Amino acid sequence: MRPTLFFAVSSAALLLTGACQRGVAVTTPTDAPVSGSVSGPDTPNPTSANTTNLTRNRPAAFDTTARPRWLEARIQSHLAEPKLNPPIHIYRYRYNGEAVYFETAPCCDQFSTVYDAKGKVLCHPDGGITGRGDGNCADFTKKRTAEMLVWQDPR
Structure with missing residues (x-):
């Protein structure tokens, strides 16, 4: 027997004997069901009926009030591009007393963008x-308030 295999086997044996000496006992209940029948109220009978009510995904409630033209154009440009994963989200916040729009990044290591109310890029937070x-x-992220989802890619 090789030394490494011997060490592994002996280590496993030590672990098992240590676990057994702790007095751990596993028992299986043998009592009869409360109602005397396995198919009673304790155990529901299987059913072939579908128990899931499928509903269509409801569209997110977007705030469409007073979207600036530049933002509508930005949304249309996103819709003209292939779908991204994760999908783009645009939120409106109050930041330093002004309304700003926050656009999430499509993926890893890309900047998210904050725009002012006129569409000028303020920063990438x-x-x-x-x-x-x-x-x-x-x-x-600390000073923004009044979050409102303006748009998310519905595709």
């Missing part, structure tokens, strides 16, 4: 190689 964005609005 997260994403990139470090995950901390571009550093121009490091306090965005």
